[in-house]
Amino acid sequence: MATARTANPTSVMGLNKPANGQLKGQPKPANLQSIPSAAAQQPAGPQKGSSIPQSSGGIKFGDDWKKCLQLPPKDTRMKTSDVTSTKGNEFEDYCLKRELLMGIFEMGWEKPSPVQEESIPIALSGRDILARAKNGTGKSGAYLIPLLERIDLKKDHIQAIVMVPTRELALQMSQISIQLSKHLGGVKVMATTGGTNLRDDIMRLDETVHVIIATPGRILDLVKKGVAKVDKTQMMVMDEADKLLSQDFVILIEEIISFLPKDRQILLYSATFPVSVQKFMAKHLKKPYEINLMEELTLKGITQYYAYVTERQKVHCLNTLFSRLQINQSIIFCNSTQRVELLAKKITQLGYSCFYIHAKMMQEYRNRVFHDFRNGLCRNLVCTDLFTRGIDIQAVNVVINFDFPKSAETYLHRIGRSGRFGHLGLAINLITSEDRFNLKGIEEQLVTDIKPIPSSIDKSLYVAEFHSVDPDDDGGDGEAKQKELGAA
Structure with missing residues (x-):
């Protein structure tokens, strides 16, 4: 690659x-x-000087594990109700592994957004999901968190596939997945897309891979060659599902699904849902849980x-x-x-x-x-x-x-x-x-x-204003101001 x-x-x-x-x-x-952003370019592995153990073995019962976290700078910008109108849940409410919670907090994700509140508990239950939410409201975390929680490290086969329409999105999702799972102690994430060396992917799949994040053409090629074995894959996510089910990709998607086990879980996420998505849902999803947070579109x-x-x-x-x-x-x-x-x-x-x-x-x-x-x-x-x-x-x-x-x-x-x-x-x-x-x-x-x-x-x-925070909160100085960055 x-x-x-x-x-x-x-x-x-x-x-x-x-x-x-x-x-x-x-x-x-x-x-x-x-x-501060989920897309911050941080190394996938532990940072130099980090005191965080890479598995739960280094954290004894009763330790305050949150104090060991290396959190990004606190984002004190005002946010709109698209992400703040929540039910008040916390990530700890979903009984996630402590090591996954460590990755979540180190991403700077403090509390679940509305789409994450709706999606995470349902996805953890194994039910199919059809989720419609606005761009930029946390859809990636809505499926990556339950996906990584359900990975069984004792099994060395491909357990989840994330399908995306573009190569850039595949690289972005794989990086976020690696960052989220860096304390889980061995989750293997692989990105594979067209335009890269097929031989490299074949050699990589000769080793253990738990999660594949891919564009449709390349993963289908690997499946047909018998290199990517997906007969035991328990979960398939389709991000930007409307694009994946357009004429450009839908035939490939249908063929990929034919290789999956019948009891697989399928999660669809997008901001727009044309008729093609409805047809696909009726054919392949089993009593899907529908999430619609699109009362207004923009x-x-x-x-x-x-x-x-x-x-x-x-x-x-x-x-x-x-x-x-x-x-x-x-x-x-x-x-x-x-x-x-x-x-x-x-x-x-x-x-x-x-x-x-x-x-x-x-x-x-x-x-x-x-x-x-x-x-x-x-x-x-x-x-x-x-x-x-x-x-x-x-x-x-x-x-x-x-x-x-x-x-x-x-x-x-x-x-x-x-x-x-x-x-x-x-x-x-x-x-x-x-x-x-x-x-x-x-x-x-x-x-x-x-x-x-x-x-x-x-x-x-359109220019972020930084607001003061609780002086007892270690996350910011309360007086940060944005510098003048005019393009002139």
């Missing part, structure tokens, strides 16, 4: 070698805001605007936005791979650091761009809809639709890249005369209000 590696920001390739998706404009500000923390422009004015408008907005990180969407590369070059010529990513790039470059952008080595990323599915980069506070999407579903997933886990975000749409009817249709379908962009945008709508 290709592995991502971190590049020094001062050595990012320039315009003469654009194929890797990393274009160098002006240097990145020295102090890009560090935001995230409450995202403010949406449109700017009415001609095609020729778009780059100038984007330049103006960069100079006036307080951008921590931004994702800019185009409708084609060709336009992605052209726009990335334009942004670089304007003097701004910029990466780009699309599906036609070599996997090695895609991995590197994804990893480096996620690590904060660049402020702006230009991409196609490859990046609309499940990618969790909590530092992103601005999404710009340079090209307006054709469907409400795509629009919903795009703007959901900001405002992650109840935080604030801004979505700006550049609208031409050809887009105006589509804009109105999307507003109606999503029952949302996309307003004309004002001359000045209130920073409190």
Whole structure:
């Protein structure tokens, strides 16, 4: 498998070698805001100097094991009701292994979100689930926590499969799984996707693997070759289920299921559920427990605007936005791979650091761009809809639709890249005369209000404000303030 590696920001390739998706404009500000997030790039294993034992054997009865945890900085930003309207449950309420709880808390996950409250106890019971919840509200934890809890280390076969539609999402989920399970004492997680060396995967599967996180084509290939034996797999999760059950993947998914045992558990998670999901549910799920937390479709923390422009004015408008907005990180969407590369070059010529990513790039470059952008080595990323599915980069506070999407579903997933886990975000749409009817249709379908962009945008709508915390709480200093990080 290709592995991502971190590049020094001062050595990012320039315009003469654009194929890797990393274009160098002006240097990145020295102090890009560090935001605690589930996606924080931490080593999978124990940190140097850690006093945490890697199994329960090092913790004696009566020890205060929580004091041994190496917690990330406490996130004191205000959160919206998308993640705070809970029943008041705690992760300890679900009778999880102590070692798994250690991983959960070290991820910075303090309390379960609404979708996690609904999903975790049902998934632990072994029942099929059909869960619909907004992007960025904790769906990954909703299935990874019960999945890892149910892994039996005494069994050396594949016990769970997580299916995802993109390679980047597979890498992200495998990293989160490794971090969550690092104290469990031997859970083996493997990511396998197309575009990587098949021989490496075959050699890896010759050893013990408990959890596979995969894209459909590659895992089906391994199953057909008899390398990935899934006849004893007890759980299959489908993240971004609507995409996995679209015409691109549904035949592959059906074939993969045919290799699973009849008593397997299937969990479906997504923000949107078209008719294809209903048909699949009726065919393959047994009395599924349905979770619907989508009374409204768009995230409450995202403010949406449109700017009415001609095609020729778009780059100038984007330049103006960069100079006036307080951008921590931004994702800019185009409708084609060709336009992605052209726009990335334009942004670089304007003097701004910029990466780009699309599906036609070599996997090695895609991995590197994804990893480096996620690590904060660049402020702006230009991409196609490859990046609309499940990618969790909590530092992103601005999404710009340079090209307006054709469907409400795509629009919903795009703007959901900001405002992650109840935080604030801004979505700006550049609208031409050809887009105006589509804009109105999307507003109606999503029952949302996309307003004309004002001359000045209130920073409190999309810039995180840090709030004081209990002085007796060790998690923060109570007076942290965000630095000015305007792109100008």
